[in-house]
Amino acid sequence: MGLFLEAAKCWNSLQNTSYCITFGKNKKLKNINLIFRDVDFDHLSGIHYADDVDFKLHRNEYRGDKLIPALLSQKLDDGLIEKSSNWGKISDRLSAVTNICDVLESNFTLYYFSPNRLTFHSTITAVYFLYSEQFSNGIFLFLDKEENCFYCKSVFSKDVRDYCINQTRLKVLKKTKMVCGEEKTLFVHPNFKETENVILTV
DSSP, X not given: OOHHHHHHHHHHTTTTEEEEEEEEETTEEEEEEEEOOHHHHHHHHTGGGOTTOOXXXXXXXXXXXXXXXXXXXXXXXXXXXXXXXXXXXHXXXXXXXXXXXXXXXXXXXXXXXXXXXXXXXXXXXXXXXXXXXXXXXXXXXXXXXXXXXXXXXXXXXXXXXXXXXXXXXXXXXXXXXXXXXXXXXXXXXXXXXXXXXXXXXX
């Protein structure tokens, strides 16, 4: 099994999983309700960097929310992507996807994302991002919002560009994980108490 298929299976296993990240702003609690959708795997996987690969299928058969089903059914040969001249960049993203739960359950730092404050140009658009140092190079995970939920917009390892510079850091107060309706508390700040959506102690 190649890394592409491994990442697809990992992402597919998260369909009944969600995370809630709670932080405080202006003495009010804010929640990031993070879900996982098939359609998001397309961009996260980095397949858009493999435009030099002939997957022997029409684009409409494997892009968007059809990518994971195409990989899991083996309609799409996952090994073909490794022929791309951008395989190094793609494999970095796929490796990050396979570790997505470890990233979310690590002692990450959370930031508002303000691309105009970066010291370099970036085409990423997102509301928040988190940075985890749990892995050797560190991993950035960008989160964007659609309706009432957040989704994973982009994920990759840290290189010479540091997205944390000039960004607003937020204090994570609580993290919970929901799997098939069962909730598990992953983290609670030792000085955090909540009542009626107001922060008492941070």
